[in-house]
Amino acid sequence: MRFLKMNGAGNAFAIFDAREKGRLTLAEDQAAAIAKATRADQVIAMEPSGEADVFMRIWNADGGEVGACGNAARCVAWFLMNETGHSRLTIATTGGNLRAERAGEHAITIDMGPPKLDWTEIPLEERMDTRGIDLKIGPIDNPVLQLPGAVNMGNPHVVFFVEDAEKAPAETVGRMIERHPLFPEGVNVGFAEVQAPDRIRLRVWERGAGLTKACGTGACAALVAAHRRRMCERKASVIVDGGELLIDWRGNGHVFMTGPVELEGEGSLPL
Template sequence: MIRPFVKMNGAGNDFVVVNALEQPFRPTEEQIRSLADRASGEGFDQLIAIEPSDSADAFMRVWNADGSMVETCGNALRCVGWMLMEANGADRVTIDTAAGPTTAVRAGDRRVTVDMGRPRLDWTQVPLSEEMDTRGIELQLGPIDDPVLHTPGAVSMGNPHVVFFTDRQDDGFVAGSGSLVEHHPLFPEGVNVGFAHVLDRDRIRLRVWERGAGLTRACGTGACAAQVAAVRRGLTDRKATVVVDGGELVIDWDQANDHVLMTGPVEIERTGALPF
């Protein structure tokens, strides 16, 4: 069976998107890993299937590059939202995910705003394996008396994140530290690891080590988590631009309804077909 796909990215975070509205799509972990390989496969951070939904315009299923299925992906929500709006001529669509439903709205030419919902801030919601204040959890890397990283904020945006505030953001440091923290026993479901440098009250430079995907050019839920964690520490205002490797995302933690709104670009790279 040959199955068409669209290769897309949101601020550099790239996806292979498959239409599974009429025919189910259930790749194996081995197939996903092979497809994700940037040397021999199509290459992507996440594989996305657009599936039917009884309660929304579509259901978005997400697999990371290592073959694991995850709850949601913020940048993919913008891409899928744009595709659905283009298909039906609407300016707003609802997308269901394993983390719950999300609304996507046009915000300009190939720009989409996604309502990411309320951040989940209780330790049981992240989740953590023990009770802690998620504004700054008890976690450090390096010597006890002089840690390299310590006391990150913890937030779930439908998937688990920790955010370290640091100006050390080089590839080696992010990959080395992120890979250590990703599988730390404090996080029973694993965790996405953010490295945030607050540049101003309305600007954050962010790099993210994604659970199951590694160092990515952008992470939408990671940008939301970084902004929420920064606001909770009084480091930024409630609306800020988060600068990632692949571009910029505007994150607004709306005080009125406690929802996090993410606005950013959508790009189509190419089309192709999968052999399964």
């Protein structure tokens, strides 16, 4: 079966077109093997949808299926817009519908919807103020990291605020926290350095994928978490390892993400 190799700000995807097939059914070990063979952070299937232009199914590199991926949504939207000539479309996911709009020749804006902020929506195992949950890394009396913000943007995120994102222990802490008992569904772990009211440097350890060059939902979560702590404005550039994403938490409550798309090539795998 043929696939597209694409990336959004460096976040790499193997995208399969299963619209005629109806559904691409993959076991966890199959999805993980495909991700490894294609060097993709996520495996994506485009499937038919009765309520949207397409349904997007997502597997992380470990083979686990997840509900949302903003960078993948931009790639799928760009491909379909080039195919149909449309400049707007809707992508259905298990995490909700995403509306996409062309923002340039190789740029797409995605309406990621409103963030979920209640502790039951993250979800957490116990009631906490999600502006800064009771989670500490290191000695209790002198933690290295503490009180991350928690946001669900179609999948769960915690965001630690750090002085220097480049020096943050993203890999060790991310690996430690992604399956912490506090998070029954696991969690993506962000390390955000607010450099200015309109600029955030971010690194993300993705649940089931590890450190990635970009995480669209993570960038949205970082902006929301930072604004809730009055650390930045409602609109800011989020600098990730693979490029730059513009995140705008608008007055209607929805978070919009604009970023680049690149088609690297095509390939084929026996499925």
